[in-house]
Amino acid sequence: xxxxxxxxxxxxxxxxxxxxxxxxxxxxxxxxxxxxxxxxxxxxxxxxxxxxxxxxxxxxxxxxxxxxxxxxxxxxxxxxxxxxxxxxxxxxxxxxxxxxxxxxxxxxxxxxxxxxxxxxxxxxxxxxxxxxxxxxxxxxxxxxxxxxxxxxxxxxxxxxxxxxxxxxxxxxxxxxxxxxxxxxxxxxxxxxxxxxxxxxxxxxxxxxxxxxxxxxxxxxxxxxxxxxxxxxxxxxxxxxxxxxxxxxxxxxxxxxxxxxxxxxxxxxxxxxxxxxxxxxxxxxxxxxxxxxxxxxxxxxxxxxxxxxxxxxxxxxxxxxxxxxxxxxxxxxxxxxxxxxxxxxxxxxxxxxxxxxxxxxxxxxxxxxxxxxxxxxxxxxxxxxxxxxxxxxxxxxxxxxxxxxxxxxxxxxxxxxxxxxxxxxxxxxxxxxxxxxxxxxxxxxxxxxxxxxxxxxxxxxxxxxxxxxxxxxxxxxxxxxxxxxxxxxxxxxxxxxxxxxxxxxxxxxxxxxxxxxxxxxxxxxxxxxxxxxxxxxxxxxxxxxxxxxxxxxxxxxxxxxxxxxxxxxxxxxxxxxxxxxxxxxxxxxxxxxxxxxxxxxxxxxxxxxxxxxxxxxxxxxxxxxxxxxxxxxxxxxxxxxxxxxxxxxxxx
Numbered sequence: 001x002x003x004x005x006x007x008x009x010x011x012x013x014x015x016x017x018x019x020x021x022x023x024x025x026x027x028x029x030x031x032x033x034x035x036x037x038x039x040x041x042x043x044x045x046x047x048x049x050x051x052x053x054x055x056x057x058x059x060x061x062x063x064x065x066x067x068x069x070x071x072x073x074x075x076x077x078x079x080x081x082x083x084x085x086x087x088x089x090x091x092x093x094x095x096x097x098x099x100x101x102x103x104x105x106x107x108x109x110x111x112x113x114x115x116x117x118x119x120x121x122x123x124x125x126x127x128x129x130x131x132x133x134x135x136x137x138x139x140x141x142x143x144x145x146x147x148x149x150x151x152x153x154x155x156x157x158x159x160x161x162x163x164x165x166x167x168x169x170x171x172x173x174x175x176x177x178x179x180x181x182x183x184x185x186x187x188x189x190x191x192x193x194x195x196x197x198x199x200x201x202x203x204x205x206x207x208x209x210x211x212x213x214x215x216x217x218x219x220x221x222x223x224x225x226x227x228x229x230x231x232x233x234x235x236x237x238x239x240x241x242x243x244x245x246x247x248x249x250x251x252x253x254x255x256x257x258x259x260x261x262x263x264x265x266x267x268x269x270x271x272x273x274x275x276x277x278x279x280x281x282x283x284x285x286x287x288x289x290x291x292x293x294x295x296x297x298x299x300x301x302x303x304x305x306x307x308x309x310x311x312x313x314x315x316x317x318x319x320x321x322x323x324x325x326x327x328x329x330x331x332x333x334x335x336x337x338x339x340x341x342x343x344x345x346x347x348x349x350x351x352x353x354x355x356x357x358x359x360x361x362x363x364x365x366x367x368x369x370x371x372x373x374x375x376x377x378x379x380x381x382x383x384x385x386x387x388x389x390x391x392x393x394x395x396x397x398x399x400x401x402x403x404x405x406x407x408x409x410x411x412x413x414x415x416x417x418x419x420x421x422x423x424x425x426x427x428x429x430x431x432x433x434x435x436x437x438x439x440x441x442x443x444x445x446x447x448x449x450x451x452x453x454x455x456x457x458x459x460x461x462x463x464x465x466x467x468x469x470x471x472x473x474x475x476x477x478x479x480x481x482x483x484x485x486x487x488x489x490x491x492x493x494x495x496x497x498x499x500x501x502x503x504x505x506x507x508x509x510x511x512x513x514x515x516x517x518x519x520x521x522x523x524x525x526x527x528x529x530x531x532x533x534x535x536x537x538x539x540x541x542x543x544x545x546x547x548x549x550x551x552x553x554x555x556x557x558x559x560x561x562x563x564x565x566x567x568x569x570x571x572x573x574x575x576x577x578x579x580x581x582x583x584x585x586x587x588x589x590x591x592x593x594x595x596x597x598x599x600x601x602x603x604x605x606x607x608x609x610x611x612x613x614x615x616x617x618x619x620x621x622x623x624x625x626x627x628x629x630x631x632x633x634x635x636x637x638x639x640x641x642x643x644x645x646x647x648x649x650x651x
Contacts, residue, residue, distance in 0.1 A: 001025050001604060001620070002064065002184050002212070004238075007046060007056035009039070016042060018236035019056065024184065025604050026623070029206070030214045031223045031245055034233030036432050036476045040216045043233065044068060044186045047214070060184070063624045067182030071189045072447070074173040078162040082152065082172060085161050086143055089176040100124065146175045149201035151194070151361050167193035167361075178205065185213045191222050191499060192473050195361045196526070199499050210631075218476055220245055221502040256305075263303045273297055314430050314482055319464035319492040323387030324351050326465050326493045327372060332381035334367060341367050344381070345519055347512075349465070349493060351386075356504045356526050357497040359514035365497050366396065366469055368514055372495065373467045390463035396470050398458065399450035404443035408433050408453050411442065415460045424460075430482045431456045431475070448474035455483075464492035472500050501526045579644050586637045593630040600626065 002024040009017045016039040024030060032040050045051040047058055048068035060066075076085045103124040110117040147157065150171045161172065170193045177185065185206075191199055199222065206213055206226045214231075217223055223230075223245040230241040230248035241248040273293050280286035326349040334342040341364045349355070349372070357365050370376030371383065373393035385391075402411055412424040428438050431452040442450065451474045466487075472480050480503055487494060487507050495512075498504055504526045511522040511529040522529045600623045603609050610616055 002047070002058070002060040002066075004047070005057050005059065007043075007053045007058070009042065009046070009053045015236045017053065017056075017233075017238075020233075020236075020238035021056075022231060022238055022240065023610075024212050024214065025601065026183070026212055026627075027210065027601060028212045028229055029227045030212070031227035031230045031248070032214055032216045032233070033223075033230055033245065033248065033477075035478070038233040040233060041071065041188050044188055044214065044216060045070075047184070048186055061620055061624055063628070064183040065180075066184045066186065067177045067180055068186040069170075069174055069177050069188060069190055071192070072166065072170065074169055076161040076169055076172055078160065080161055081158050082147065082161060082164075083143070083157040085172055086147065086176055086179065089180050090139060142179060143175075146178050146205075149198065149205065150175055151198045171198075174202075178209075181209075181211060183211045185209065185211055187213065188216045189218070190215065191217055191219045194499055195365075196358045196499050196501075196530070197360050200530070218472070218480065219500050219502065220477070221500070259303065259305055263305045266300070266303045270297065270300070314427060314459070314486045316459070316462055316486055316490045316492075319462070319490075320388055320390065322351050322389045322464050322493070325349075325384075325386045326351055326353070326389050327386055327391075328382075328384045329371070330382040330384070332371065332383065333379045334364070334371065334376075335379045342519075347519060349495070351493055353510055354487075354494045354508045355496070355510045355512050355521075356508040356529075357495060357512045357514060358499075358526060358529065360516075363514045363516050365514045368519070369393075369467055369469050369495065369497055370395070389465050391465045391467060392458060392461065392463035393467045394455055394458045394469060394471055396473075398454040399447070402442045402450055402454060402457075404441065406442055407439050408442070408445070409438040411453060411457055412460065415457045417461060419460065427456050427459065428453075431479050452479070459486075462490075462492075466490065466492060466494050468494075468496045468498070470497055470499075472498055472503050501530075576644050579640055583637065583640045583644065586633050586640065590630065590633050590637060593626050593633065597623070597626050597630060 004020065004022045004024075006019045006021055007017050008015065008019050032043065034040055042051060045068070046053050048066050049058075050068065077088070080088070103120055107117060107120045107124065110120060144154070144157075148154070152171070152175075161169065164172070174187075174190060190202065194202065203222065203225050206215075213226070215223065215227060225244075227244045228242075230243065230245060232239045232241065232248060232252065239252075241251055243251070273296060277290055277293050277297075280290050283290075328349070329345060329347045331344045331346060332342055333340070333344055357369065359365050367376060371378055373391055373395075374383070374385070375393065375395075403414075406414070408428060409421070409424060412428060413421075416424055425433075425438055432449075433440075433453070433456075440449075442453070445453065455471055471483065475483065480500075484503055484507060487496075494507065496504060496508065506525075508525050509523075511524060511526055513520045513522060513529065522532060524532075600619060603619065604623075609619075
């Protein structure tokens with residue numbers, strides 16, 4: 001288990017963490033939530049050992065490992081390919097492979113039976129055994145599975161890391177982390193740089209991950225799918241909820257309402273007590289009761305509640321009515337040198353459309369959005385803007401256009417059309433610029449703050465055809481809700497590139513799928529699109545199976561077919577029977593170990609388990625041993641299963 005005990009950290013006079021404690025059990029899926037500035041990223045850094053608290057300790061078993069993915073700032077080796085960079089995560093395996101190769105050469109040069117040869121053979125056996133225990137035989141397939149799951153193609157593996165943007169470099173860092181399989185996996189906004197397909201893949205991966213996972217994310221659907229426990233940071237404290245984000249949100253609202261009632265009752269009691277004191281303070285016959293009431297007030301433990309936040313909302317001004325056809329593309333071709341992104345696509349946007357744009361990264365979503373916005377020239381074809389259409393475009397790199405010498409408020413005033421300063425500050429408040437934050441210079445803002453300021457500025461003069469490229473990447477839950485509600489009420493036309501299904505689903509009525517070869521419109525939101533794609537994939541799989549079965553049916557007589565099939569089965573059985581016997585023994589061991597592992601985890605989940613420190617130590621050691629043996633058997637199982645699969649495919 002990983003234990004946080006009395007963690008405190010101050011920024012000046014303000015306590016970020018005030019003696020917070022928690023236990024994260026093996027295999028748990030935990031969401032770490034809280035408002036911006038609550039310290040979520042800082043707490044992950046403390047757990048990862050990258051930042052020291054003022055006081056308190058982080059403890060875990062000696063065998064446990066921690067893997068940490070920051071929001072940004074990863075720097076792979078520019079001289080390596082993607083595959084080479086990912087393989088750096090397995091330096092121990094590469095070292096063993098090199099040692100074995102060297103020993104093989106050495107054995108070939110030595111006299112068989114000599115002391116040197118025997119010693120080399122012994123060293124070779126030890127190294128080979130170590131290598132088998134590392135998962136060596138499945139390494140290449142594991143790397144391929146993870147990289148392709150995160151959106152890389154096989155042709156990307158040999159490309160230099162310096163050819164890829166920051167978002168793709170974060171995916172490389174994530175791949176290395178997932179492949180290392182640390183005991184405790186800490187992920188800070190892992191979905192920011194993923195598309196819908198990669199997001200679905202990592203959800204599935206994390207749900208089946210053997211270790212514990214702690215996730216900071218503003219993607220509600222992602223948290224709800226993956227996590228089963230929520231730790232919430234608020235005003236220096238850490239609160240524990242036994243459920244996903246939606247469970248936490250509902251429970252926290254109930255607790256807040258209960259606390260508010262307790263506060264009101266206590267204030268009423270204080271008022272009545274104070275009135276009694278004031279009334280009888282100078283009456284001798286009541287002196288004893290007055291003193292008793294005064295002591296009662298002094299001993300009272302005060303109920304504190306958070307200041308009620310005013311309901312912040314934002315509404316777009318009513319847009320001018322456009323023509324029925326807002327924008328059309330006819331036989332559009334887009335090339336970058338020899339690279340063809342689109343080859344003769346046709347597309348039409350109608351008034352009132354609310355369109356989500358989805359598809360794998362690299363398929364051309366952002367390129368298409370820029371073409372529609374008029375900021376990207378086309379190679380051939382025709383782009384026509386409809387009658388009375390005024391596009392408003394928010395790009396991923398819109399923040400680059402801000403003047404670093406201006407304050408946030410000055411940037412808003414430049415874009416304002418007669419808006420009052422109060423309204424401008426209200427809009428800035430929607431995007432987390434509160435109080436004196438509006439006077440911060442652009443030059444000192446973080447990347448996320450600049451992105452939020454650019455979004456707020458764009459919304460001042462939105463037009464009647466809004467085009468957004470990943471608008472939610474740097475927004476917290478409250479800001480996303482504000483933007484979501486405003487877009488739901490917007491009377492114009494929308495197109496949004498985003499991977500955030502929870503944000504998109506209530507807004508959009510169409511989904512535009514952008515693939516390398518085509519674009520296709522689905523008449524429904526993103527969840528509808530994903531359901532239909534899953535149905536298509538299942539239908540295709542069934543059709544392919546029927547086709548394979550049909551192709552195997554040749555012109556041989558039924559009797560001859562049965563004879564050949566029987567011979568083939570007998571030959572195959574002789575080859576794989578010993579392997580299957582070994583596999584069965586390992587499966588029996590795995591079953592016993594998984595059962596014991598589950599028993600220990602169930603015991604660890606009970607708070608009373610930690611009352612007996614000696615028992616905790618004993619069971620924890622057993623748990624680590626069970627886990628180690630289980631991992632070793634799983635590697636053996638994978639190796640033997642791979643051999644069986646190979647024999648069967650060759651037969």
